[in-house]
Amino acid sequence: MLELQGVTYRVSDELGEKTILNNINLKLDEHFVAFTGPNGGGKSTLAKVIAGIITPTSGKILFDGQDITNLSVPERAKLGISYAFQQPVRFKGITVRDLLSIAAGKQTKVSDACAYLSEVGLCARDYVDREVNGSLSGGELKRIEIATILARGTKLSVFDEPEAGIDLWSFGNLI
Numbered sequence: 001m002l003e004l005q006g007v008t009y010r011v012s013d014e015l016g017e018k019t020i021l022n023n024i025n026l027k028l029d030e031h032f033v034a035f036t037g038p039n040g041g042g043k044s045t046l047a048k049v050i051a052g053i054i055t056p057t058s059g060k061i062l063f064d065g066q067d068i069t070n071l072s073v074p075e076r077a078k079l080g081i082s083y084a085f086q087q088p089v090r091f092k093g094i095t096v097r098d099l100l101s102i103a104a105g106k107q108t109k110v111s112d113a114c115a116y117l118s119e120v121g122l123c124a125r126d127y128v129d130r131e132v133n134g135s136l137s138g139g140e141l142k143r144i145e146i147a148t149i150l151a152r153g154t155k156l157s158v159f160d161e162p163e164a165g166i167d168l169w170s171f172g173n174l175i
Helices: 043-051 073-079 096-104 110-119 138-152 168-174
Strands: 002-013 016-028 058-063 081-084 091-095 156-159
Touching: 002 043, 016 043, 043 081, 043 156, 073 081, 081 138, 091 096, 096 110, 096 138, 110 138
Parallel strands: 081 156
Antiparallel strands: 002 016, 002 058
């Protein structure tokens, strides 16, 4: 499914060049994988490289055998790759159901929206018509973001700090 071949990512600043990812070789099949490590260890950078938010300095990224190294985020999304940010985005004026419809690429029936919300532990009737704005807690936003990924039906979902804003007991039930 996903393969990284010699992926390196470097940044430059006034102090010189710094290597964030160094010659990463990795092959993942269809299963759940979590990368752990200290702050500043490169986990978020790796997630962004896989999603196409940033381009590696060198190396190749293959998805289902296709070289996606230089593909944009939308091109990767069309192939079935999704990315969930550490801090979910708030959308003033858009309801949760609208957001799920956008993610699914079609008008979502209320029953489908409720099913996605129930899968992430939200009482659907309390959320389906709510705006995705500042009135939602960080945990609620994170769950809604995960529901959008379910609605999208992606092959590969990349999460940056998926537990952010969600208590550990609930997070364990989500995975």
